[in-house]
Amino acid sequence: MEESPNGKPGLQAEGRCRRRVAAVSAPALSACRLTLAGVMDAEGRVDESRLRGHIFRNGGVTPSERGLAWRFLFGMYPCSSTALERSFLQEQLLVRYRVMKKKWQQFLPSTVRLQLNGTDAELFAAVRYFDEREAQTLQEAQDQSEEVKDRLAFLELQAQILFERVKFDLEELREAIRIIDKDVPRTNRDLSYYQEEGLGNLLVLRNILITYAAFHPEVGYAQGMNDLCSRFLEVLDCEVDTFWSFSCYMEKFSRDFMADGLHRKIELEAALLKELDPPLYAHLVRDNMERFTFCHRWLLLGFQREFKHSDALRLFEILSCDHLELISQKVDRARYQERLDQKHCTEDGSESPQQTFNTDFTFELFICAAVLLDNRESLLHCRDDVQLIQFTSSLQGRLDLNSTLKKAESHFYNYCKRCAWDYMNGHRRANSIKDEDFFYQLRSLFILKR
Structure with a gap:
């Protein structure tokens, strides 16, 4: 059986262990x-x-x-x-x-x-x-x-x-x-x-x-x-x-618990908000707030304290399933194959359209953005880091998970749709119905049952 560096076997185990179990029972x-x-x-x-x-x-x-x-x-x-x-x-x-x-x-x-x-x-x-x-x-x-x-x-x-x-x-x-x-x-x-x-x-x-x-x-x-x-x-x-x-x-x-990893995640959150709401982004980066450090704990612990406990557990498993991220990777691979298929068409020196979808924008970043956008007016009244921290602390235990998920899903879909539309505009399409079919299929991926 193959071993990993930390001693974990290639196959692992199952079972609902009781609280006092320390031996196989x-x-x-x-x-x-x-x-x-x-x-x-x-x-x-x-x-x-x-x-x-x-x-x-x-x-x-x-x-x-x-x-x-x-x-x-x-x-x-x-x-x-x-x-x-x-x-x-x-x-x-x-x-x-x-x-x-x-x-x-x-x-x-x-x-x-x-x-x-x-x-x-x-x-x-x-x-x-x-x-x-x-x-x-x-x-x-x-x-x-x-x-x-x-x-x-x-x-x-x-x-x-x-x-x-x-x-x-x-x-x-x-x-x-x-x-x-x-x-x-x-x-x-x-x-x-x-x-x-x-x-x-x-x-x-x-x-x-x-x-x-x-x-x-x-x-x-x-x-x-x-x-x-x-x-x-x-x-x-x-x-x-x-x-x-x-x-x-x-x-x-583990990188999220290191300075460079978390800094990278905060940078991505700032970049996403800039895509979704440029005026709010411009306000938050004013007065040395460009690091978005008020989102630090949200992203590190998966919004553990912002929702009631049972909902925080549910959100953690939703974020951890990586469903939308895996879909975006499949789309990216399909587009890469498409570019290979069309390579012979670009031999005249014209440049193929560049990828516009940032696959680093994971769903947790859209959850964070949904919270920020849902509290847009309050954030616009925050003038310094202290007020931001006070505001975000006031959200603890008050957010509604189903509502936040639907809003994050909508932002994710609209972002993907816009990026896909920009990408498609760089190609010559003989049949516009294919575009409509694509967006219908894209939308079907985001239907959440509540």
């Missing part, structure tokens, strides 16, 4: 029988394109489907794997995570436990609940059959060999843990997932973040990752699955 393995209606075949393989389209067109999945859908959506489960394959690989992922966590704990034993220096009673309770859960997990492991113990022991030996040569920069890791220990207690404890015994999940979140930072030193830990990882932990309700799903997500978006 009957509930985890029986979850292989769960299905996603309409996108999963009888053996458990998932049609990835249909899954992404289903999420986008239906405005997300139902809460009961979400845990399983996210395991495919974020890459923990390969869509081509069967339910049987995933049941075996669940054990492998679990053991590898255990070995990874144990390795950093052995290097920095003094950081294994959260240091409690304050008077936060909830944190003391969190540690107590976490310790009780760990003791129960240990007992469950001891109660496993000899067959399971032998199989896990073999997988553990494989994992130890895989991670044997991994070395840590202890100073960098200590600094990452220091920041994590400040951020984890700030995670939104108003969520039901962190209420009562759920307080112990704060310590689960801490372990996941430290393990990720230890084995991804090129990324490490940055502020905001706790809120992002918390979203995965709440939905997947399993420490092991959260680690692997979060790691898969970060493979694609």
Whole structure:
């Protein structure tokens, strides 16, 4: 089986893990029988394109489907794997995570436990609940059959060999843990997932973040990752699955937590607003507001605080399905093929039309633009960065997701239509009905069911 640099196997695992599961148990393995209606075949393989389209067109999945859908959506489960394959690989992922966590704990034993220096009673309770859960997990492991113990022991030996040569920069890791220990207690404890015994999940979140930072030193830990990882932990309700799903997500978006990546995204948002509303753009770039830093948290955390919690989860999976981005890539490839086919027509030296559609304008940027345009008048009254921050803070929890999605969809469609029209005007078309057919097909891609 092919290995990846971070020790993730070529195929990964499945299942609805319970909150206290830290070893393979009957509930985890029986979850292989769960299905996603309409996108999963009888053996458990998932049609990835249909899954992404289903999420986008239906405005997300139902809460009961979400845990399983996210395991495919974020890459923990390969869509081509069967339910049987995933049941075996669940054990492998679990053991590898255990070995990874144990390795950093052995290097920095003094950081294994959260240091409690304050008077936060909830944190003391969190540690107590976490310790009780760990003791129960240990007992469950001891109660496993000899067959399971032998199989896990073999997988553990494989994992130890895989991670044997991994070395840590202890100073960098200590600094990452220091920041994590400040951020984890700030995670939104108003969520039901962190209420009562759920307080112990704060310590689960801490372990996941430290393990990720230890084995991804090129990324490490940055502020905001706790809120992002918390979203995965709440939905997947399993420490092991959260680690692997979060790691898969970060493979694609880790750059957003670095200065250059986020700066690039803010530049794109400014460029998009300039396309959609030049006067509003001109106002916002006046008085040194050209960096659009007030959009920073929206784009970094996927509008986590601007919508009510259930809608923020739904928006996160809609943005993560990349449905429209994949469509734009297909259109771009089709246009490239068209240019190749017409190459013989440009041998006289005339230039072929240049691409006008910016495929870097992802749907999340249109969501952000929809919010800005919907509050255009208020923004025009903002005269400095302080007023902008005050205004955007006032939006927390007040935005309507369905309305925002429809407006973002409309802006996305109109932008694509204008760019496609500009592109078509650069070609000689014998039949104008083809253009109408194209726009009809384009519009059909944006129909969202509410």
